[in-house]
Structure formats: C-alpha cells, structure tokens
Amino acid sequence: MNADNPGRVNSIQREEKAREYRRIALLIRSHEGDKDASGALIYEAAKQCINAVASQRGTNSGPTAAKVRFLQDLAVAFTDLPKLLEHWQAASALHVNSDRLHLSESQYEVAWTDAQVFIDEMLLIYTVNQ
C-alpha cells in the first residue's frame, strides 16, 4: 500500500471489505441458509464496492443519496453496463428484505443474482480503473 496516497489506500481497503462481506454472505447462505443476514451482507458488500470506486476517483461517496448520485454518473459513463442501476436496485431490495421479509422465494433468488452481478460489475470497474 502507498501511505502517501490515502485515497488509494482507502479504495483498496474498501475493495477488500466488499470481497470479504460477499464471501461471508455466501458462506452464511450456503451453510446456514439465513437469507436475511446474507442479503444484508450482500447489500453491505455492494455499498463497499461503490465506496471503493469512489475513493479510487478521489471522491467520498458518503451517505446513500450521494452513493446513488455517484452510481447514476457511473451508469452514464459505463454504457456497456446498461443494467448497473437495476442491479444496484436488487441489492437495495435485499437490504429492505432483511428487515421486512417482503420478497417471495423467486423474487429473492432474482434479487440475489442481480446483486451478485452488481458487485461483479463494480469490481470490474474498480479493476479497469487500477
């Protein structure tokens, strides 16, 4: 890590957190079948992905409103990822579901898959920016 570049250090830490949250979410889901906790962790992983890319670009994505604005700008810039916002929306639905349990089994599966794609897309953006 480069201590002279706090933005880069921060982005690396965020990216590592995102991967770790996702790893734990997958473990919890496969071993314990706990969809509430795993969904909440996937949402946290998704947020850390946004933080990582934002830090990489020298910005602080901050609270949810700022994250959404940052994502909307990213979606405009990355036209080859046309469903980026839709996939983020899935992560957001999992977040709500961890509290409200409003998704059916089928809906949860689709939201889970879309949220995984969101994380993959953001990590791709992160890698491309390196």
Added chain:
Amino acid sequence: MATPEPLNDMAPLEFLNQADKEMAAGNGRKAAGLMWRAIEATILGLAQNKRIEGNNLDQLALALDARSPEGSRSHMSSVVTGVTLLEHSKVEVLEDCELELAYQLSREFVANSR
C-alpha cells in the same frame, strides 16, 4: 378485424399517470403503491398478449423473462423493485433517493413494455 382489448394497454399507463401525479405532488408513498399497480398490470398484460398462463405474478414474470432475448431478467427484476415499492407504500422503508431511483427504473419498464 377485432378491436384490440384496450385494458391491457391502458391500465398500466393509467396507473403510471396517477403515480406521476402523486409523485409530483410529493406523495411518494402513494406514488409507490400506484407504480406497483402499474408494474403488476404490465406483467399481466404482457403475459396475456403472449398467451402465457401461470398461477401468480412471479411465474408470469419468470416465463416472460425466459422468452426475452439473452435471458434478460427485466420482468422479474421489475417485480422485485415493484414489491419493494409496494412495501414502501405501507411503511416508509426507502430513503428519498432510493425511492426516486426505484420509481425511475419502474417507470421506464412500464413505459417501454409493449
């Protein structure tokens, strides 16, 4: 030639127009509930047009996705967003920015689904 059934086309857009009015008036939760109705009507209309049968909205949306190009999941993804909007209409679960994004994406889905 038989006249096309107007309800399938009109109902989603009527819900959409009502939702837009509520959103513009600052009634986000009411708008969210109406947007859910628009999504529901859109899925039902599309399934009916394609002669897809199913017992519930999830089954219809999944069947529509299966018939979409490149295995797109946009129908079921829209249902996921829709039920989250429905939940928001009952209890405030979304921040304003989250509501606006969910609303915008749902709006595009309903307006572009024909």
